[in-house]
Amino acid sequence: MAQGASLFPISVDQSGLIVSSLTTDIIPKIKFVYVTPSHQFPTGATLSLSRRLELLAWAHKSGTMIIEDDYDSEYRYGERPIPALQGLDQANSVIYLGTFSKVLFPALRLGYLVLPQNLVHIFARAKWLADRQCSLLEQYALTDFITEGHLERHIRRMRALYDQRRQTLVQSLFSYFGDKIEISGENAGMHLMVKINTKLTDDKIVQLAALAGVSIGAAYPQYLKHSPGSEFILGYAELNEQKIQEGVRRLAQVILI
Ligand SMILES: Cc1ncc(COP(=O)(O)O)c(C=O)c1O
Structure with missing residues (x-):
């Protein structure tokens, strides 16, 4: 929004974003599709596997990037997890966003991106221009927390x-x-x-x-x-x-x- 982007709302049902609503007349105007497939905010719908495949095929065909905000995917109850769009993607169409805000605490201010290889350099430069880097102290502490197995135990308990x-x-x-x-x-x-x-x-x-x-x-x-x-x-x-x-x-x- 700060860069002058306009938002097009796309309808959502109990299986998540309705891919067929991404009609051909708006395709030339779309640069990114932003989705929260694990748990749509606010309805909580999970994007079904068939819709994920449909969205990926649509993105590939139309040359659009998908931003997959997987903000609370660690918490899924009683149902088998569905693979992330990023894992299903075979055409470098997905920018995956993860955060430790939900799984640990928001004040940590640490998140991560999984990017197609050709975008890594651009994003690294943008991050550098935006705020240089996230706090190294928190990053090192979190690295130890993960490698010593605490994060996995914490997620299981929570x-x-x-x-x-x-x-x-x-x-x-x-x-x-x-x-x-x-x-x-x-x-x-x-x-x-x-x-x-x-x-x-x-x-x-x-x-x-x-x-x-x-x-x-x-x-x-x-x-x-x-x-x-x-x-x-x-x-x-x-x-x-x-x-x-x-x-x-x-x-x-x-x-x-
Ligand atoms: C849809 C969505 N994405 C991401 C986040 C996490 O944002 P951040 O990592 O900036 O704390 C939230 C937090 O409430 C959210 O609701």
Whole structure:
């Protein structure tokens, strides 16, 4: 955006980005397609394998680069992981972005790119011009953390913990709201999206929830156009099971009166 790019919103369904919406009339204008295939933000949809292959074929044919932001792929519950676009790509069409913000903590400010060989030099120069380099101290500490096996153990432990919290949230939502809600995106990541059947406006719900001490986000600001409304983003990673149950109870109390 800072470089003058324009955004074209592309529709998403429960299998992720709808590749057929990338119609031929917009192809000449598109330089990059940005996707979060493991867990679309905010719906939480996972891009299916067939859509991944379709997107890669489309990118290759149209000469477009895909930016794959794999920001929380480490957390996937009960389903087999789908290979990253970057791993499936055979035409150097993918720029892969990873981050340690979700898997460790955001203040670390360390991430990584997996680039086609011909782009490595350009990106290295751009990084140098932007901020020289990330802190070496943090990079060395993280290297030790990874090579000594701590990161792998941490991910395994946190996956089990977040899975419990996620299940508690889903069960609590259904037990308090019953058929007044639809949940999506609960099979991966650290948040899910809930659609609530209510006449209250989204802002009113966020406000009532905040007054009851519950922090939820409306999904509508994440849409460039035409939000369906009544959709909310609920993060669960940092709350214990008791807080999750209590939070949902309070939410139901303010919404279902
Ligand atoms: C879609 C998405 N990508 C990436 C990130 C991570 O960004 P950063 O590595 O700058 O902390 C986030 C964090 O919330 C996110 O929501």
